[in-house]
Amino acid sequence: MDAVLDEAAGKRARGLDRAFEILDFLRQKRQALKPNEIAAQIGAPRSSVYELVNLLLRNGILEFTGGEGRVYLGRKLYFLGAAYENHFDFTRECEAVLERLADETRETAQFCMLDGNKYTVVRMREGARPFRISTDIGQSVPIPWTASGRLLVAHRTDEDILTFIPSQDFRLPGGEWLDPQHFLAEVRQAEREGFFTFNSIVDSFTHCFAVPVMDEGGHAAATLCLVTPRDDGLANRDRYLARLKEAAASLNHAPTRAKRG
Template identity: 40%
Template sequence: MAVTESSRARGVDRVIAIFRQLHIAQRPMTMRELIEATGAPRSSIYELAAILTEVGWLETAADGSVFFGREMHYYGSDYATHNDLISRAHQAILALVRKYEETTQLCMLEGNKYTVVLSESSARPFNISSDIGVRVPIPWTATGRLLLGHLSADEIRALIPADDFVLDNGVQIDFAEFFRDVQHAKEQGYCCTEGLSNAFRLCMAAPICDRAGFPIAALCFMTSRDTSPERRTGMLEDLLQSAKALSHR
């Protein structure tokens, strides 16, 4: 029985690994790519892909590559519909995009990383966005600074891997400076960063708080650093008002 249970557990782990790799890739993957990415046996990947395709969790293209199937969309839609915060945040994001025509997002921490949960882009030719669900180092973001205000310096050091303080352009973020940013964001009730993970990007983040007053998520604008001071002020005021409306009173 133990062997059977262990085998089933490995099967579940491999299904999770397949889904994670497809999400990371953000595109269909061949069997060979999945085998290499997951490290699972060839026979196991082929068997699982066939089963998951049969139930609609995966779809297989003519060239044999696989990606998420229609059933996965239904499950995601169910979750978004029945999660009160996500459902309400989506409406708030749509309203902000209609008013400012700027990319607007709902962002959260996932373990020791940052993720975009919802994102809506404007119809403007130039917009800045991040992929939904992709795990990004916390120090690279305004949201990361905003959502760590309840932690001490030692707790933050223990949470964030040292390598995550190195931006993708090779620049090292000083921990003391990062911690000062975290404290400043807590004091002022929002966080703005410029040219951090992208030289041309301005990010504004406003906290969504739980009943105890702790920030659990953030509404964010992703826009250009060329945005005028007057427009920045209006965007930030509306962002803060929308985030406050989404918070538990």
């Protein structure tokens, strides 16, 4: 799952890696599970999982919830996450920017980042339309499926990108394969132009706009996106892009600034 531990089969797994595998698994499932179920579904020894779950429970990293001995992510994680959010305090400005974007365009606006080697939607503001387009927050999505994905890996070399992205992630939900060379070409194009737009390759009715939010190193630390119906996207392309770029510019220096006293 996390591409770190299954390098060699048959080896013993390290407790820490297993622990975070459990946490990631629960996050992905988005529901409380019994230790037994966790063990079965991630393919880990039951005794190890029980041991780890108990350890994590004692530390407040996991919590009993949902009854029947089921566990889910715990309060301590919330506090740690809040500390991260506070340190790189993009969130406050971010919400405001998304709100403005959604108001101006009436389209769904998203703030996206990489989570390891996957793409994920961190914040979202739904647009003001009768049929709204939305996605799940915090779900892991293969990088090549998304417009933002082109921007978020653009600081890497071609070779680096292909080792970074799991090869099966080039398989689209329909089953067709995306040519990695074609993907790389789009990455370079996105890097040159400073944005990327396309008719989404994961459905048949949306058009996606993505612009990078730069960190101080000049990399794309995140992206701002609009997800629109295809005809609206094409009709308002220039205006939407301009709005997005303004919005991204207002965030560009925000990340990674500590606010120590």
